[in-house]
Amino acid sequence: xxxxxxxxxxxxxxxxxxxxxxxxxxxxxxxxxxxxxxxxxxxxxxxxxxxxxxxxxxxxxxxxxxxxxxxxxxxxxxxxxxxxxxxxxxxxxxxxxxxxxxxxxxxxxxxxxxxxxxxxxxxxxxxxxxxxxxxxxxxxxxxxxxxxxxxxxxxxxxxxxxxxxxxxxxxxxxxxxxxxxxxxxxxxxxxxxxxxxxxxxxxxxxxxxxxxxxxxxxxxxxxxxxxxxxxxxxxxxxxxxxxxxxxxxxxxxxxxxxxxxxxxxxxxxxxxxxxxxxxxxxxxxxxxxxxxxxxxxxxxxxxxx
Amino acid sequence: xxxxxxxxxxxxxxxxxxxxxxxxxxxxxxxxxxxxxxxxxxxxxxxxxxxxxxxxxxxxxxxxxxxxxxxxxxxxxxxxxxxxxxxxxxxxxxxxxxxxxxxxxxxxxxxxxxxxxxxxxxxxxxxxxxxxxxxxxxxxxxxxxxxxxxxxxxxxxxxxxxxxxxxxxxxxxxxxxxxxxxxxxxxxxxxxxxxxxxxxxxxxxxxxxxxxxxxxxxxxxxxxxxxxxxxxxxxxxxxxxxxxxxxxxxxxxxxxxxxxxxxxxxxxxxxxxxxxxxxxxxxxxxxxxxxxxxxxxxxxxxxxxxxxxxxxxxxxxxxxxxxxxxxxxxxxxxxxxxxxxxxxxxxxxxxxxxxxxxxxxxxxxxxxxxxxxxxxxxxxxxxxxxxxxxxxxxxxxxxxxxxxxxxxxxxxxxxxxxxxxxxxxxxxxxxxxxxxxxxxxxxxxxxxxxxxxxxxxxxxxxxxxxxxxxxxxxxxxxxxxxxxxxxxxxxxxxxxxxxxxxxxxxxxxxxxxxxxxx
Ligand code: SF4
Ligand code: SF4
Ligand code: SF4
Numbered sequence: 001x002x003x004x005x006x007x008x009x010x011x012x013x014x015x016x017x018x019x020x021x022x023x024x025x026x027x028x029x030x031x032x033x034x035x036x037x038x039x040x041x042x043x044x045x046x047x048x049x050x051x052x053x054x055x056x057x058x059x060x061x062x063x064x065x066x067x068x069x070x071x072x073x074x075x076x077x078x079x080x081x082x083x084x085x086x087x088x089x090x091x092x093x094x095x096x097x098x099x100x101x102x103x104x105x106x107x108x109x110x111x112x113x114x115x116x117x118x119x120x121x122x123x124x125x126x127x128x129x130x131x132x133x134x135x136x137x138x139x140x141x142x143x144x145x146x147x148x149x150x151x152x153x154x155x156x157x158x159x160x161x162x163x164x165x166x167x168x169x170x171x172x173x174x175x176x177x178x179x180x181x182x183x184x185x186x187x188x189x190x191x192x193x194x195x196x197x198x199x200x201x202x203x204x205x206x207x208x209x210x211x212x213x214x215x216x217x218x219x220x221x222x223x224x225x226x227x228x229x230x231x232x233x234x235x236x237x238x239x240x241x242x243x244x245x246x247x248x249x250x251x252x253x254x255x256x257x258x259x260x261x262x263x264x265x266x267x268x269x270x271x272x273x274x275x276x277x278x279x280x281x282x283x284x285x286x287x288x289x290x291x292x293x294x295x296x297x298x299x300x301x302x303x304x305x
Numbered sequence: 306x307x308x309x310x311x312x313x314x315x316x317x318x319x320x321x322x323x324x325x326x327x328x329x330x331x332x333x334x335x336x337x338x339x340x341x342x343x344x345x346x347x348x349x350x351x352x353x354x355x356x357x358x359x360x361x362x363x364x365x366x367x368x369x370x371x372x373x374x375x376x377x378x379x380x381x382x383x384x385x386x387x388x389x390x391x392x393x394x395x396x397x398x399x400x401x402x403x404x405x406x407x408x409x410x411x412x413x414x415x416x417x418x419x420x421x422x423x424x425x426x427x428x429x430x431x432x433x434x435x436x437x438x439x440x441x442x443x444x445x446x447x448x449x450x451x452x453x454x455x456x457x458x459x460x461x462x463x464x465x466x467x468x469x470x471x472x473x474x475x476x477x478x479x480x481x482x483x484x485x486x487x488x489x490x491x492x493x494x495x496x497x498x499x500x501x502x503x504x505x506x507x508x509x510x511x512x513x514x515x516x517x518x519x520x521x522x523x524x525x526x527x528x529x530x531x532x533x534x535x536x537x538x539x540x541x542x543x544x545x546x547x548x549x550x551x552x553x554x555x556x557x558x559x560x561x562x563x564x565x566x567x568x569x570x571x572x573x574x575x576x577x578x579x580x581x582x583x584x585x586x587x588x589x590x591x592x593x594x595x596x597x598x599x600x601x602x603x604x605x606x607x608x609x610x611x612x613x614x615x616x617x618x619x620x621x622x623x624x625x626x627x628x629x630x631x632x633x634x635x636x637x638x639x640x641x642x643x644x645x646x647x648x649x650x651x652x653x654x655x656x657x658x659x660x661x662x663x664x665x666x667x668x669x670x671x672x673x674x675x676x677x678x679x680x681x682x683x684x685x686x687x688x689x690x691x692x693x694x695x696x697x698x699x700x701x702x703x704x705x706x707x708x709x710x711x712x713x714x715x716x717x718x719x720x721x722x723x724x725x726x727x728x729x730x731x732x733x734x735x736x737x738x739x740x741x742x743x744x745x746x747x748x749x750x751x752x753x754x755x756x757x758x759x760x761x762x763x764x765x766x767x768x769x770x771x772x773x774x775x776x777x778x779x780x781x782x783x784x785x786x787x788x789x790x791x792x793x794x795x796x797x798x799x800x801x802x803x804x805x806x807x808x809x810x811x812x813x814x815x816x817x818x819x820x821x822x823x
Contacts, residue, residue, distance in 0.1 A: 083695045111473070119746060119790075121664050121693055123483060128695065143476035144483055147490060148463035169472065186756065187741040187772065206742035206792030210732070244694075244750030 040301040041291070042258035042267055048305030050095035050233060050255075051102070057229070057257040058103055060301050067226040067259070070108030072174035075115070076100050076140065077225070078131055079181050079196050082242040083120035086130045089234035089249045090242045092181045094134035096231040096255065100179055101138040112140040113169060116199040119242075150202035158218040160211060165202035171223070178225035178261065182232045182268045184240030184248070188212050189279040190272060191241050192265040193228040194220045194290075213280030220261050221288040228264040230256040232271050260291025263298050270295065308590070309581040312384060316391045323388040327446055330656055331663035333701035334710075343388070343439050344654050344704035348372040349528040350437055353422060354705055357431040357649045360811075364706050372532070379533030383519055383526050383558075384574030389438040390519060394557075396511045405514030409559045412520055412572060415527040416603055417611035422524060424615030429645075430622040430678060434652035436524050441503075447655040447662075448494040448670065449501035456491045458482070488663045492689070494655075496670045496681065515557045520572065530571035530601075538575060539596035540568040545587035552579035552588055567597040622678040635675050636685035636783060636803050638668060639692060639719045640700040640711040642811040648679040650707035650811070657683050657699035657708060664698050666690030667785065685721065687785030687801055692721065694748035694784060709809040722783025723804040724753070724776050731791075731798030733771045737761035743787035743799050744774050753780035754787060778805070 043060035045053040058064045068074055078092035086094055097114060104112045114135040118125040122144045126132040132142045150165045170176055180196030187209055188195055194216040198205050200223070208215050232254040236243045243249065252271060258264040262285040266276035276282045276293045285293060292298045323343055330340040339345065341364075351365035351372075371382060383390050396402070422433040434440050462479060465471050510517035519526045546565060553561050556579055560572035579588045638657055641647050653670070661668040667690040668683045675682055683699075685692060700711040711719060724743075732738040744754040756772040763769070783801050791797035 083693065113473075115476075120748075121696070123663070124693060124695060141473065141477060143473075143480040146462060146466070146476055146479045147459060148466035149472070149476070169476070186744055187739065204792050204794075206740075206790055209740050209742050209745075209792070210738050212739070239750065239752055241745060242748060244748060 040299050041260055042256065042263050042298050042300035044267070044300060044302040045255045045257075046302065046304045047253055050093055051099035052305050053233075053253065053255040054096060054099035054103065054229065054257075056303050056305060057255045060303060061257055061259070063107075064103045064227075065107045067175050067177070068104050068107045068109050069174070071110045072104075072108075074104045074109045074112045074175045074177065075170045075173040076104065076112060076135070076177045076179055077170060077196065077199060078114065078116060078179040078231075079191075079199065080116035080125045080129050080131050081119040081199065083118075083124040083128050084242060084244065085128055087234070087249075088243050088246075089181065089183070089236050090240075090244070091125065091129035091131060092179050092231045093233040094130035096229070096233060097131050097179055098134040098138040100177060100229060101135050101140040104175075104177070105139040109175075113173070114140045114142045115145050115167075115169070117145045117167065117201065118199075145200075153222070155218065155222045158222065160214040161218040161222070164205075164219070166223070167200040167202065170200040175227075176223070176225040178228040180228070180230055181235070182230050182256075182271055183236040183243070184238050184272070186240070188216075188281065190265075190269060190274070192230055192268045193225075193261045194265055194281055194285070197223050197225065213284055216281035217262070217285035217288045217290060220285065220290055225261060227257065227259050228261045230264050230268050232256065232268065235271060237272060258291065258300075262286075262288075262293050263291035263300075266291075266293035266295060267298060267300065307577070307581050309577040312575075312577050315385045316394065319386045320388050320391040323442075327443065327659070330659045330702055331698070333660055333698040340660075340702050341654070341656050341704035342367075344443065344652070344656065346371050347437065347439050347525065347704075348375060348532075349433060349525045350440065350652050350705070352528075353426045353433045354431055354650055354652070356423065357426040357429055358646050362650070362706055364704055375529045375532045377533075377536060378538050378575065379536035379570055380526060380529040380572075380574045381538070382529055383523075384576040387438055387525075389442045390516070390574075392442070392508075393511045393516055393518065396508055397515050397557075400512045402512055402515050404554060404557060404559065405517075406559055408514050408517055408520050412559070412569075412601060413603060413607070414521050415523055416531070416601070417607055417614075418522065419524045419527040419531070420608055421611040421615035421618065424612045425619040425622075428616060428619035428623075429649060430619035431649040431652075432618060432622070433524050434654075436522055437652060438518075438523055438525050440652045440654040443654045443656060443659070445500045445504045447659040448497040449504060451659070451662075452491065452493055452497055453501070455488060459491050483663075488666065490666075492662045492666055494658060494670055495672065516574075519574070520558050526574075534571060536570055537592050538590055539570060539592075539598075540573060540579065540588060540590050541593065541596045542566045543587045543589070545585040546583075547585055547587070549584060551582045551584065555579060555582050562599040567599040569599045569601055570596075571601045622676075634800075634802050635671065635679075636687070636722045636785070636801060637806065637808075638683055638685065638699045638708050639697075639716050639721050640709040640809055642707060642709060643808045644675075644679075646811060647707050647808075648675065648682055650705040651682050652705055653681045654704060655683070656702040656704065660698035660702050661690070661696075664696045665693040667692045668699060685785060685801075687788035688797070689789075691786035691789040692784040694786075706811050709811055718782070720782050720805050720807045721803070722785070722801040722806055723778060724781050724783065724785070724787055724799055724801050726774065726776065726799050727796070728798075730793055730796055731774070732793065733761070733773050735798075737763055737769065737771060739771055740792070740798075741772055741774055742790050742792055744772075746786045746790045748784065748786060749780050749782060751780060753777045753782070781805075 039062045043057040045057040078097045082090040084090035152165045154163045183191045185191040232252045238248040329336040346367045348368040351368040558572045560569045658668045667685045669686040697716045728734040732740040747754045756774045761771045
């Protein structure tokens with residue numbers, strides 16, 4: 001059930017959580033969804049600064065330590081695809097990335113890596129997006145993806161996407177946190193959490209476009225990121241995914257976080273005035289246990305800062 | 306410390322400096338020292354290009370410094386500075402190459418060659434780049450040596466990456482290398498192997514006899530020899546000479562005559578080997594008079610012959626057959642000056658290719674696509690890479706102004722070509738497959754690729770509504786990222802031609818850059 005909680009109530013539950021923080025909450029399996037006690041399956045934080053939004057959204061979900069354990073190697077995978085500046089809203093907001101990194105480090109992660117296989121020249125994307133600098137400052141290492149790191153993975157359970165080369169460091173990490181930016185995309189409709197996973201694909205991933213709505217849920221089901229944090233600080237409402245036109249940008253100062261990638265994507269459609277049912281890959285995701293996509297059935301909480 | 310040792314130190318310093326500039330070429334204008342400094346200050350290139358295009362090249366005015374040094378001190382550049390000369394000296398040190406007197410016989414060849422280049426330039430054909438040592442070195446480094454190193458590094462990395470604990474250090478190392486020298490992916494130039502062979506051949510000659518190239522071919526050496534004929538710093542031999550012949554055996558360029566006393570000052574590269582080796586200190590290099598010169602005599606017949614050769618070369622270049630089909634697809638780097646001037650200014654130093662390899666990886670050296678005059682000039686190949694929307698690197702590192710310096714705003718509006726769909730191949734049109742990868746990557750803000758939604762009827766009669774992309778000609782800048790990213794293997798569903806390309810006039814006026822439609 002979707003419900004709005006007010007600030008005071010939130011603080012109370014956050015306090016309770018802080019008390020119970022030592023209790024090791026189990027990593028959620030995708031199969032069962034139904035909320036742990038007071039904890040929603042999807043958290044939305046609006047307003048405030050990027051790091052406040054991230055902190056509050058994660059707190060609502062029960063804290064990052066549900067997924068990140070001390071000593072873990074964590075991969076934070078933002079969208080760094082384009083040689084654009086943060087205010088152009090083509091890449092994930094650097095402050096959001098830095099905030100996620102900081103959360104992981106504070107929880108005791110041994111190492112946090114941030115990378116993306118970019119569309120434009122990697123060097124340009126990493127620097128101009130501001131992500132390399134911000135994430136490094138927050139304590140992550142931000143290497144470029146290297147050819148040698150890609151390996152072909154068989155995906156025998158999939159019907160359409162039977163296998164693809166993926167980036168090993170992302171696949172082998174203890175925890176993969178998917179941090180896309182919500183954007184318009186002519187072919188896919190919108191690019192959100194599932195589409196962002198294409199950033200760890202090798203080879204000629206353009207071919208995914210040929211059957212994108214079938215491939216993306218299968219890709220997500222195979223990769224299974226532990227957490228998806230959709231950055232909607234600024235969103236692109238047209239000429240995506242790389243934009244470049246200031247009039248296509250809308251500032252929303254919003255974060256949507258969920259361990260259920262399809263729920264996160266479904267909820268994010270509402271930012272664009274769309275419905276989950278408008279986006280093919282979200283509709284097709286229902287067969288893959290990626291989370292509830294019916295907004296009325298998602299157990300979510302919204303918090304305004 | 307003897308002067309000879311100072312000379313060796315100078316050579317090593319300038320060689321290191323050259324490598325450093327090569328390293329930072331990928332920084333473009335952001336580097337404090339212009340990465341193309343060696344090329345810009347090359348007086349031979351400056352003079353020949355200016356003759357050929359009939360204007361003084363602004364970027365190359367610094368070459369006046371070396372011109373004056375050349376007049377005063379002769380071929381001191383060859384002995385003390387030239388990076389290729391230093392490569393030769395290092396080679397002969399390792400290979401214990403002897404000085405070979407018989408190379409003396411080909412001394413004159415380089416002067417004839419130089420004359421031919423000058424005559425050709427007067428008739429508007431700049432060909433000196435073929436053998437200019439500086440342009441040749443950056444060319445060989447860019448097309449042959451660096452790609453080989455990158456390939457080797459990548460191979461090594463792919464082996465080491467299987468060792469788990471090495472993964473992260475490797476990623477970090479690769480990242481820091483990628484920020485400067487080594488592009489992330491291996492890259493290749495179509496003439497790389499050729500220049501690799503050229504390098505092996507000139508090194509082979511160096512192993513045969515010291516400074517073979519410098520004595521026989523080098524047009525820059527010949528140029529310094531001619532302008533420095535009346536040089537002030539000269540080798541002088543006093544009465545104390547005991548005719549032991551030691552000096553002759555260490556003179557790298559065979560500049561000392563059989564009498565041990567006279568010197569051919571057009572050949573002497575002021576290396577101070579003779580001064581160093583002379584047991585009686587009879588040989589000195591100074592500004593005093595009393596030096597005995599031995600002259601290089603160029604026969605009038607051969608001078609005229611090389612003049613005619615140059616003329617013929619120029620004429621041949623002009624009538625060269627340009628295949629219209631390939632010429633129309635030649636995309637020049639953004640900021641290129643008019644085609645005729647472009648091919649005359651360009652010295653094929655490949656600074657632009659070097660910079661682009663770390664950015665869009667778009668530029669390749671042409672073969673004959675642009676005609677004989679345009680042989681080996683840079684052009685964009687949208688299947689190896691594409692022109693990065695936010696990049697202006699090639700315009701920042703061109704020493705000759707063949708590519709005019711553009712600021713980012715101008716560059717983003719500079720049209721280098723136009724994209725066209727090949728509807729027989731493009732998937733929505735030819736097979737009814739949803740695609741639009743090209744549209745996704747189009748960087749122009751308001752996208753130059755738009756689409757219509759139409760029904761596609763398949764062979765079996767079934768129907769589906771698909772997005773069909775098309776080009777907005779007034780927005781397309783021809784960057785080619787659509788072609789590069791098109792996932793159709795082999796021939797892509799979209800291609801660029803140089804239609805609508807804008808060329809620049811190479812002269813900056815008061816309002817900044819002046820633009821021209823080409
Ligand atoms: S166009 Fe390229 S190869 Fe030609 S002179 Fe300029 S930088 Fe050198
Ligand atoms: S501006 Fe384009 S062609 Fe020039 S170096 Fe950059 S990517 Fe290459
Ligand atoms: S990427 Fe290639 S095949 Fe796909 S729509 Fe564009 S041109 Fe056609």
